[in-house]
Amino acid sequence: VREDFEINFDWGDGSPDPVVQNNGFQVRWTGTIYAEETGTYYFRSYTDDGLRLFIDEQPVIDEWWDFPATNHYGQIDLDPGLHDLEMEYYENGGGAVAQLYWIPPNGVETLVEPSDQVALNSAEFQFDGFQDFDVDFTGITLEGTQLGDLDWAVEFNNTDSMLYVALAGADGINIADLNTLFWLEFHVHDDAMPGDIPIDFAGGILNTESPMWDVEPGGIWVMDPNNPPGVFNxxxxxxxxxxxxxxxxxxxxxxxxxxxxxxxxxxxxxxxxxxxxxxxxxxxxxxxxxxxxxxxxxxxxxxxxxxxxxxxxxxxxxxxxxxxxxxxxxxxEWFPCLDFYGDGHAEVENNDNLNFGTGDFAVSLWFKHYGYWDSLQVVQQLLAKHDGGSDSYELQLLKTDDDMVFLTAIVGEDFLFPDVSFREGHLYHLVLSRTNGLVTMFMDGENVGEMESAGNTTSNGNLVLGYDTHSYGENLSGSMTDVTVYSSGLADESVSIIYEDGPHSEINIPEETNLVAHWPMDVEYSDPSTPEAPMQDIIGGNNGTLTNAWWAAVASGYETYADNGAWIFSVDITNALSIDDISMPMEYALHQNYPNPFNPITTIRYDLPEAGYVNVVIYDMMGHQIKQLISGTEDAGRKSVVWDSTNDYGKPVSAGVYMYRIQTGEYIQTKKMVLLK
Known part of the structure; x- marks a missing residue:
């Protein structure tokens, strides 16, 4: 037995092999040929002596008798695919010649060569990834597949960790032409979280070999059954x-x-x-x-x-x-929130009650992302507390190379990557909790990932929402509301209660006594007496500054904008008041500077209902005079003065919190402002 690439032999007076006698021998060739298209295929043999040619067991040439080297012809109609070929030949005396040619439809004559295609008659596959999700495997169907019209047997075994599938059939399929062999059927639970349920290919065998697989990952995309509000104008x-x-x-x-x-x-x-x-x-x-x-x-x-x-x-x-x-x-339902775009963020000054070392803690927040990413962005930060080192706790969005987005967390140097995809336009409740060294992430009340971590969370860095001041370009494009921080972990039941109650609800969980910070992110809580820190912490006094972050509203459902908006209108009140009404204030007032924070110029406005001596001075937080802005008599009216961040000697001052104070007669008022550099 040997393999021949083609039947093209002229042995003269000899034989195919020294061990074979020169006359009175027979040869049988078997193999497969591949038909590229439907049509009639013509065959020509040139032999001395007889031969028989069969294609798929059908006789094509049958010349089983003695003759000198002679051409014989046959033809057969073939469908695309693999076909069995068998040629028998005998030599009875004299010369020994055996050659076989064919002409495909619209082709030219060539020697018949064996197909380099392989027929698939059996296969085994393994799948995993879906077993931990709210979905049940229910069976396999061949309808509408490559095997749909073939008599193949299918068996499967679904375990807690792996789905095994085996198929076999006598009707072979060219492996090079494989496409859809079967469909896996699943039932998705009614309460399944919207998003991707992965179905991962874990390996398999074709016939008896395990080839180098190039398999695209698959999955089930669970759609939100809810539809957005209709168009309006x-x-x-x-x-x-x-x-x-x-x-x-x-x-x-x-x-x-x-x-x-x-x-x-x-x-x-x-x-x-x-x-x-x-x-x-x-x-x-x-x-x-x-x-x-x-x-x-x-x-x-x-x-x-x-x-x-x-x-x-x-x-x-x-x-x-x-x-x-x-x-x-x-x-x-609509809720008040902060919107973050560009470099917009909220920043809370470092405080010991926001550092938890290697101990227990929890962060709870609600946010909605609108799908906006800069071309080079791979991370958008929800919350970060670190000083550029490894001691930290962070919550962030991570975009992978295939543009899938996932929620991730960092505790110390440990990275938690729940394999749960994230969808834009949905108001998520997110919790990061550590209890006795076990870090857990919850999304919408469900445990989506865990890791053991004793990572240190204590740092000198400020807590920043919507941005990471130590990593360029990780700004969030979205809305955030109702952020809370606890000095203990949260039990699963407590997370479920917070999620079911919804944002801006009364906190009614056992861990409430461990609450160390609560930012409702509602402009109604903004304290006018502390304009430098308008994001109020209603529990621990950890008030935050805002940079390009705006008070807005976020919905628990879909959001639909008026289709023909936005519109613009102008306001003119010139004829509503007399000139005196507009220009003459009724009482003394010192207004908040604008802009605030600022760099390096800001305007301070004040109202004088009557003429008098006016003194406006800038102080640092230690009470030292920095700059005398006004010192003299002024007429009544609405006034303003500009400070360019220099001191009395014309030198620029450093970034920080400053106070500005007005005194005129018995009226004295002081406010704070923030200089950024």
């Missing part, structure tokens, strides 16, 4: 409208209206109105206080009081403004 006032407030209409209001959004699932719709005013100040500069948020619940209109508009503008000695406005609908 802004109605009135029209885009580009000018709201002119005069003495005749100052006690009236203007209705801002929009069409109704209909939820396809029949859920109730709640609306929120957003506005972003840009106010023109008397010195020609522009000032924006950030987002204004109006919760309208199910109403389709929002009334804006003319008197409120006049009060707001006149307090800034302004008469005109341009306002961007938009309306959002949700099938869930």
């Amino acid at each position: 802004l109605l009135t006032p029209p885009d580009g409208f000018t709201l002119s407030i005069t003495q005749d209409n100052i006690n009236a209001s203007t209705a801002f209206t929009w069409g109704e959004s209909v939820d396809p699932d029949g859920d109730d719709i709640e609306y929120v109105g957003l506005n972003w005013p840009i106010i023109l100040l008397p010195d020609g500069s522009e000032f924006s206080p950030g987002y204004g948020v109006s919760y309208t619940e199910s109403l389709n209109s929002l009334d804006v009081s003319h008197q409120d508009v006049v009060d707001a503008l006149s307090s800034l000695q302004a008469t005109t403004a341009n306002v961007w406005w938009q309306v959002l609908a949700t099938d869930g």
